Amino acid sequence: MIPGALREAVARDGETIVYVPRERLLDVMTWLKETPGQEFDYLVDVTAVEYRDRERPLEVVYFLRSLKRRADIRVKLELDPSEELWVDSVWELWHGADWLEREVFDMFGVTFRGHPDLRRILMWETYAEGYPLRKSFPLRGRFSRAEQVRQALNANPEAHYSLEELSIADAAGDLPDEMRDRLRRGERGVIPEPPSP
Amino acid sequence: MSKRTVEMALATPGVDAEGRPTRVPLATQEPDLGGEHLLVNIGPQHPATHGVLRLVVELDGETVVRCIPHVGYLHSGFEKLGEYRHYNQIIPLTDRTDYLSPMANNVGFALAAEKLMGIDITPRCTVLRVIACEMSRIISHMVWLGTTSIDLGAFTPFLWAFQERERIYDLQEMWTGARLTTSVTRVGGLMADIPDRFVEKLREFTQTFPKTLGEIDRVLTRNAVWVGRTQNVGALTAAEATNYSLSGPMLRASGVGYDVRKDKPYLGYETYDFDVPVGEHGDVYDRYLVRLEECYQSNRILQQAVDRLPDGPINVDDPRVILPSKTRAMSDMEAMIFHFKQVMEGVKAPVGEAYIGIENPKGELGNYLVSDGTAKPVRWRIRPPSFINLSALPKMAEGHLLSDLIAINASVDIVMGEVDR
Numbered sequence: 104m105i106p107g108a109l110r111e112a113v114a115r116d117g118e119t120i121v122y123v124p125r126e127r128l129l130d131v132m133t134w135l136k137e138t139p140g141q142e143f144d145y146l147v148d149v150t151a152v153e154y155r156d157r158e159r160p161l162e163v164v165y166f167l168r169s170l171k172r173r174a175d176i177r178v179k180l181e182l183d184p185s186e187e188l189w190v191d192s193v194w195e196l197w198h199g200a201d202w203l204e205r206e207v208f209d210m211f212g213v214t215f216r217g218h219p220d221l222r223r224i225l226m227w228e229t230y231a232e233g234y235p236l237r238k239s240f241p242l243r244g245r246f247s248r249a250e251q252v253r254q255a256l257n258a259n260p261e262a263h264y265s266l267e268e269l270s271i272a273d274a275a276g277d278l279p280d281e282m283r284d285r286l287r288r289g290e291r292g293v294i295p296e297p298p299s300p
Numbered sequence: 301m302s303k304r305t306v307e308m309a310l311a312t313p314g315v316d317a318e319g320r321p322t323r324v325p326l327a328t329q330e331p332d333l334g335g336e337h338l339l340v341n342i343g344p345q346h347p348a349t350h351g352v353l354r355l356v357v358e359l360d361g362e363t364v365v366r367c368i369p370h371v372g373y374l375h376s377g378f379e380k381l382g383e384y385r386h387y388n389q390i391i392p393l394t395d396r397t398d399y400l401s402p403m404a405n406n407v408g409f410a411l412a413a414e415k416l417m418g419i420d421i422t423p424r425c426t427v428l429r430v431i432a433c434e435m436s437r438i439i440s441h442m443v444w445l446g447t448t449s450i451d452l453g454a455f456t457p458f459l460w461a462f463q464e465r466e467r468i469y470d471l472q473e474m475w476t477g478a479r480l481t482t483s484v485t486r487v488g489g490l491m492a493d494i495p496d497r498f499v500e501k502l503r504e505f506t507q508t509f510p511k512t513l514g515e516i517d518r519v520l521t522r523n524a525v526w527v528g529r530t531q532n533v534g535a536l537t538a539a540e541a542t543n544y545s546l547s548g549p550m551l552r553a554s555g556v557g558y559d560v561r562k563d564k565p566y567l568g569y570e571t572y573d574f575d576v577p578v579g580e581h582g583d584v585y586d587r588y589l590v591r592l593e594e595c596y597q598s599n600r601i602l603q604q605a606v607d608r609l610p611d612g613p614i615n616v617d618d619p620r621v622i623l624p625s626k627t628r629a630m631s632d633m634e635a636m637i638f639h640f641k642q643v644m645e646g647v648k649a650p651v652g653e654a655y656i657g658i659e660n661p662k663g664e665l666g667n668y669l670v671s672d673g674t675a676k677p678v679r680w681r682i683r684p685p686s687f688i689n690l691s692a693l694p695k696m697a698e699g700h701l702l703s704d705l706i707a708i709n710a711s712v713d714i715v716m717g718e719v720d721r
Binding site: 148155 | 371372375377379380381384415416418542543544545546556558563564650652653654655656657664666668670672679681683687688690691692695720721
C-alpha cells in the first residue's frame with residue numbers, strides 16, 4: 104500500500120488504481136516519483152472524469168509510468184463537484200503536466216494550484232459558456248448560435264493576445280480601457296462563471 | 301542567452317588580380333537592436349505551422365526569446381460528442397483526430413473498447429489491424445518527411461514521399477472505400493475483409509518502397525544544407541524528453557528507447573521481428589533519422605504480416621457485438637432482433653474503465669474509456685501524442701533563430717486535428 108493512499112482498486116484492464124486524498128496528492132506523487140523501486144518518472148496523461156450520476160464525485164486521473172521498470176499506475180483523486188474544484192499542480196514534478204492540467208482546467212474547471220500558467224488552452228480566454236466537458240454543459244453549448252456569432256463578430260482583435268504578450272509588444276497604449284486596466288493590475292482577467300442551468 | 305553570429309560569404313562583387321572571384325562577407329555580425337524585443341505572430345493560417353497552429357514569438361533580433369503557442373482553432377469537441385454516441389458510432393470521430401493516420405486511430409479506439417468489454421478478437425483481425433497500423437505509420441511519416449523537407453527548402457523528397465503515400469491511399473481505398481476517413485475497425489472486428497488483390501498490391505508496395513526510402517536517404521541524410529539546418533537544433537536530453545512526457549519518435553530521438561509495441565505489446569507485436577531506432581542527440585536531425593528508420597521497420601513488419609495472414613473470420617462470433625449480415629437480418633428472426641437491438645440500443649459495456657496506449661506514428665495514442673454500464677461511454681479521453689509533444693516547443697525553441705523555430709516545429713510532427721480534437 105502506498106503511504107498516504109486512501110484505497111486501491113484494480114481497473115477492468117488490470118491496472119492498479121490508487122485513490123489519494125486531495126491534501127496528500129503532492130506527497131504521494133513525490134513519493135511515487137522519487138522512491139527507489141517506484142520511480143514513476145513519466146507522466147502519461149492527466150484527465151478528469153465526471154459521471155452521469157450526480158452523486159458520484161468528479162475524479163481527476165493521473166496516469167504514471169516508470170520508464171525504467173516498464174510499469175504503469177493510475178492515481179485518482181475525488182472531488183465534490185458542489186464545492187470548489189481545486190488540486191495541487193504536479194508541474195514541479197513533471198513539466199509535461201503543463202498543457203494537460205491546462206486542458207483539464209479548460210474543460211472541467213478544475214483549478215491547479217501552483218501551476219505556472221493556468222489559463223484556457225483549447226477554448227479562448229474570454230470564453231464565457233462554462234466548461235465543455237462537464238455533464239451539466241449541453242452538447243451544443245450554452246449560448247444560442249446567434250449569440251455565439253454575435254460575440255465572435257464583436258470580439259476585439261487584441262483579445263487574441265494574452266496580456267503577457269501585449270506587454271512585450273508595448274501595445275498597452277492601443278488597448279481598450281477595460282483591458283488596459285486589467286493589464287495594469289497584472290491580471291489575466293476573470294473567467295466568467297457559467298450561468299446557472 | 302547565446303547569440304549566434306551570422307556569417308555569409310556569398311556576394312561576389314568582382315575578380316581579384318589572379319582572376320578568382322572575390323568573396324566578401326555580407327554581414328559579419330548580427331545588427332544590434334539595442335535590446336528592443338519584437339513580437340511576431342505566426343499563424344494560424346501559415347504554411348509552415350502545419351495546420352492552424354498559432355505561435356506568438358518574442359524576438360531579440362532574429363533569436364527567439366520566448367515562444368507562446370496558441371492551440372484550439374480546430375477544437376471540435378470529439379470527447380464530448382463521444383459521450384452521446386454508441387461505441388461503434390465513435391469510430392468515425394477517431395478518423396478525424398489524427399487524420400494523417402486514420403486507420404491507426406480506429407485500431408486504438410477499438411482496442412480500448414474491446415478491453416473494456418473483454419472481447420478477444422480473431423487472429424485474422426489481429427494481423428489485419430497490424431497491417432492497418434503500419435500502413436498508417438508509413439503514410440504519416442511520409443507526410444512528415446515531405447512537409448518538413450519543404451519547410452527546410454528541399455522540394456524533391458516531398459514529391460517522392462507523397463507518391464509513396466498515394467500508393468498506400470490506393471490500398472486504403474481498396475479496403476474501405478475511403479482514402480482519408482477510413483473507419484476501418486468495429487468493436488470486435490473490422491468493417492470489411494481485405495479485397496482480392498490487396499495482399500498482392502501490398503506485397504508489391506513493400507518490395508519497392510525501400511528503394512524510395514533509399515533515395516530520400518541519399519538526398520537528405522548527408523546533404524550539407526539539411527545537416528546544417530537540423531543538427532543541434534531543438535535538442536532535448538533524455539531527462540528533459542521524459543520530464544515533458546514526450547512520446548514516439550520525439551522521445552526515442554532523445555535516447556529513451558520506449559516503444560509501446562515492444563514494451564507493452566498489443567496486437568501480438570511481440571511476435572514480429574523489428575527494431576526500434578533510438579537517437580542520441582535529441583535534435584531535429586535525430587528525429588529525422590528515427591522516423592526514416594521507422595519506415596524501414598514498418599515495411600519489415602508489413603512483409604511479415606502479409607506472410608502470416610491467416611484465413612478465418614475477421615469478426616468475433618458474438619451476435620451481441622457484431623451486426624449480423626444483411627441477408628440473415630432480413631431472413632432470420634433472431635438475427636433481426638440482434639440487428640435491431642444493436643442499432644437502436646448499441647453495445648452495452650460493463651461498468652468500469654480501460655486505458656490502452658498504442659504506438660501511433662506521432663507517439664503514444666491513448667484511449668481511456670469509462671463506462672457506467674450503458675451503451676455510451678461516460679468519458680472518452682484521447683491521450684493526444686502530438687498535443688503533448690507540442691507542449692515542449694517553447695522549451696526547444698528558446699535561444700534558436702526564428703528560421704530554426706520552423707524546423708523545430710516541423711520536427712514535432714503535429715496534426716492539428718489531434719492537438720485540438
